Amino acid sequence: MKTCLVVDDSRVIRKVACRILRELSFETTEAENGAAALMSCRQKMPDLILLDWHMPQITGIEFLRSLRSETRGNHPVVVLCTTENDSARIGEALNAGADEFVVKPFDRDILRAKLAEVGLVQPQ
Amino acid sequence: MNLQDFQYLQEILRRRSGLALTDKKMHLVEGRLTPVMRRFGFKDVGSLLRELHYGHEALVQSVIEAMTINDSAFFRDRKTFEEFRDIVLPQLVRDRRETKELRIWCAACAAGQEPYSIAMLLDDAGLAEQGWRITIVGTDINAQMIARAEHGLYSQFEVQRGLSIRRLVANFTQEEAQWRISNRLRRMVSFRTFNLLDSFGWLPDLDAVFCRNVLMYFDFKTRMSVLERIGEILAPDGALLVGPAESLSGLALGYTAANRAPGLYFKTKPAPLLRLAAN
Numbered sequence: 001m002k003t004c005l006v007v008d009d010s011r012v013i014r015k016v017a018c019r020i021l022r023e024l025s026f027e028t029t030e031a032e033n034g035a036a037a038l039m040s041c042r043q044k045m046p047d048l049i050l051l052d053w054h055m056p057q058i059t060g061i062e063f064l065r066s067l068r069s070e071t072r073g074n075h076p077v078v079v080l081c082t083t084e085n086d087s088a089r090i091g092e093a094l095n096a097g098a099d100e101f102v103v104k105p106f107d108r109d110i111l112r113a114k115l116a117e118v119g120l121v122q123p124q
Numbered sequence: 125m126n127l128q129d130f131q132y133l134q135e136i137l138r139r140r141s142g143l144a145l146t147d148k149k150m151h152l153v154e155g156r157l158t159p160v161m162r163r164f165g166f167k168d169v170g171s172l173l174r175e176l177h178y179g180h181e182a183l184v185q186s187v188i189e190a191m192t193i194n195d196s197a198f199f200r201d202r203k204t205f206e207e208f209r210d211i212v213l214p215q216l217v218r219d220r221r222e223t224k225e226l227r228i229w230c231a232a233c234a235a236g237q238e239p240y241s242i243a244m245l246l247d248d249a250g251l252a253e254q255g256w257r258i259t260i261v262g263t264d265i266n267a268q269m270i271a272r273a274e275h276g277l278y279s280q281f282e283v284q285r286g287l288s289i290r291r292l293v294a295n296f297t298q299e300e301a302q303w304r305i306s307n308r309l310r311r312m313v314s315f316r317t318f319n320l321l322d323s324f325g326w327l328p329d330l331d332a333v334f335c336r337n338v339l340m341y342f343d344f345k346t347r348m349s350v351l352e353r354i355g356e357i358l359a360p361d362g363a364l365l366v367g368p369a370e371s372l373s374g375l376a377l378g379y380t381a382a383n384r385a386p387g388l389y390f391k392t393k394p395a396p397l398l399r400l401a402a403n
Contacts, residue, residue, distance in 0.1 A: 085280050085301070087297075090293055091293065094290070098289075100288065102284065106284070109285065110281075110284045113284065113286060117287075117289075118288075
């Protein structure tokens with residue numbers, strides 16, 4: 001079973017995302033901020049990270065840059081989540097090493113489509 | 125709306141658009157036609173349907189448009205696009221290397237996501253840079269959908285379904301909360317409102333036809349007629365791509381299913397003529 005770390009400071013968002021991911025056959029873990037997420041990754045690297053952009057202390061982008069500097073290649077797959085969709089932000093996310101970008105709120109179909117793009121689920 | 129009104133709606137949809145509205149769909153009619161009813165100022169859907177008897181063209185067209193399915197997405201049913209990219213396109217590029225011309229028709233293109241998805245694949249292949257002339261024609265019976273397709277402007281929700289983020293930023297520009305298809309891709313596609321029951325005479329000879337998720341709404345006779353007429357304008361080595369739920373098996377129509385590629389058909393090659401013994 002593939003694993004996913006959901007990183008978001010909102011407990012509700014983490015809960016909803018985890019439920020969707022479990023429906024998509026992922027084993028999920030959670031982290032409420034970037035520091036906790038980095039620790040979690042150092043212990044056991046997941047296959048996928050669903051990462052909130054706006055978090056206190058370490059933002060999603062800062063976390064991503066740290067993660068990519070510690071790991072080789074493109075593993076794990078990182079999908080950044082945000083409420084803003086401007087192209088400058090998308091460019092910043094891609095430059096920092098994000099594999100996909102999803103705008104909140106998202107539902108199961110959208111998340112599934114995004115994960116299909118990165119080859120983690122079968123396309124519908 | 126009474127049974128008689130519903131039966132008249134079934135009749136007019138079948139006659140004007142080929143759409144076979146089964147009795148099981150009766151419950152959908154109120155919901156689909158309520159916006160039309162309001163727009164034209166009728167007190168209920170039954171009154172609207174009774175007005176259809178008088179042949180008010182704008183009303184008939186609005187009813188047909190409201191009853192057709194317009195749901196689409198970029199790269200919907202990804203496998204079909206993979207089959208086109210990996211099987212059909214290399215073959216066409218090889219066989220058309222002299223003329224360097226490709227003509228593709230999307231027969232029911234809704235708001236344009238399908239022809240623009242094809243344009244993205246052709247753009248990936250770099251054909252335009254190599255001097256290929258590419259014609260993609262997108263048609264739909266719904267004039268509002270065609271207007272949207274021509275506009276090429278999509279919501280965040282629409283681009284999130286089926287487009288990777290890299291494809292999005294490479295092929296669209298942002299306009300406030302929406303995304304507009306690039307001029308490069310827009311120029312590859314032309315659109316036209318078109319009823320599949322009408323003559324295909326205006327279409328050029330075609331190398332590939334996408335006729336997906338539309339045949340299943342037609343009755344058998346209409347389906348056969350559409351497929352036969354596609355066969356007439358499809359090049360001898362042309363490809364037909366239908367939806368995954370629209371197998372042509374069992375229909376003797378001059379198409380042969382591609383190996384291990386559901387929904388992909390090629391025109392059946394005519395059997396070689398037997399040489400008669402000369403005596």
